[in-house]
Amino acid sequence: MASLAIAEVNKLDSEEFIEVFGNVVENCKLAAAAVWSHKPFQDVDHLNQTIADFLDALPQKGKEGVLRCHPDLAGRLAQAGQLTTESTQEQKSAGLDQLTQDELSTLTDLNQQYKVKFGFPFVICARLNKKAAILNGLTERLKHGAEEETLAGVEEVKKICRLRIADIVTSEAKL
Ligand SMILES: NC(=O)N[C@H]1NC(=O)NC1=O
Incomplete structure (x- = not known):
């Protein structure tokens, strides 16, 4: 549900901005707090690119964080109904709330093997x-090396983020 124009986004103070965009990177308000200082954003692409640049600039340990x-996915929090609103919808859209026991x-x-190998969870949009x-994807990515897999995970975070931002910010048609 897109509701804010980019001009309105640019008027948000830092607290409001963190309130609105604090979960576009899951459970990572820091990303919103960091990119606020780059406003004004020309358009939604500029906002997306600024977040992507923030993620790319993180050191290896920051990306892992x-x-x-x-x-x-379909883990302990999902089973307990304790996911964020966004994650609940996303996991549902992939059919992860309808898995058979097998x-x-x-x-x-596979999630467990992945975490043991890499020290962070498998992330996919x-x-x-x-x-x-x-x-x-999980089976294939388990074969990767740690650095390659950190980068693959961050690329998925960017996709998740772009879709979450598209739900918040109207994208003006380019004439
Ligand atoms: N583990 C993982 O990929 N989680 C995420 N993916 C997604 O689309 N939403 C999430 O919360």
């Missing part, structure tokens, strides 16, 4: 993937 702010135990097992693509 951002990934660690994400809940497991699929759930496969996903739980659930709105752009259905459950089969998520299970395949």
Whole structure:
């Protein structure tokens, strides 16, 4: 539900901006707090790019920390109904609330192997993937090296972020 024009975004003070954009990177208000100082944003692409630049500029440990702010797909918080509103919708859109017992135990097992190997959770943009693509992606990405996988995870965070921002900011048609 897009409701804010970029001109209105540019008028938000830092507190309001963090309130509105504090979860575009899951559980990471710091990202919103950091990019606020780059306003005015010319358009929604500029806002997206500023967040992407912030994520890219983080050192390896910072990127890992951002990934660690994400809940497991169909994990403990999902089972307990304790995900953020955004994550709840996203996981639902991928069909992760409709897994069979077998699929759930496969996903739980792969998530666990992934965390043991890399030290952070598997992150993928659930709105752009259905459950089969998520299970395949997880199996494939388990074969990666740590640095490669940190970068893959951050690219997924950017996709999640772009879609969340599209729900908040109207994108003006370019004439
Ligand atoms: N672990 C993980 O990928 N979580 C996320 N993915 C997504 O689209 N929303 C999330 O919370």
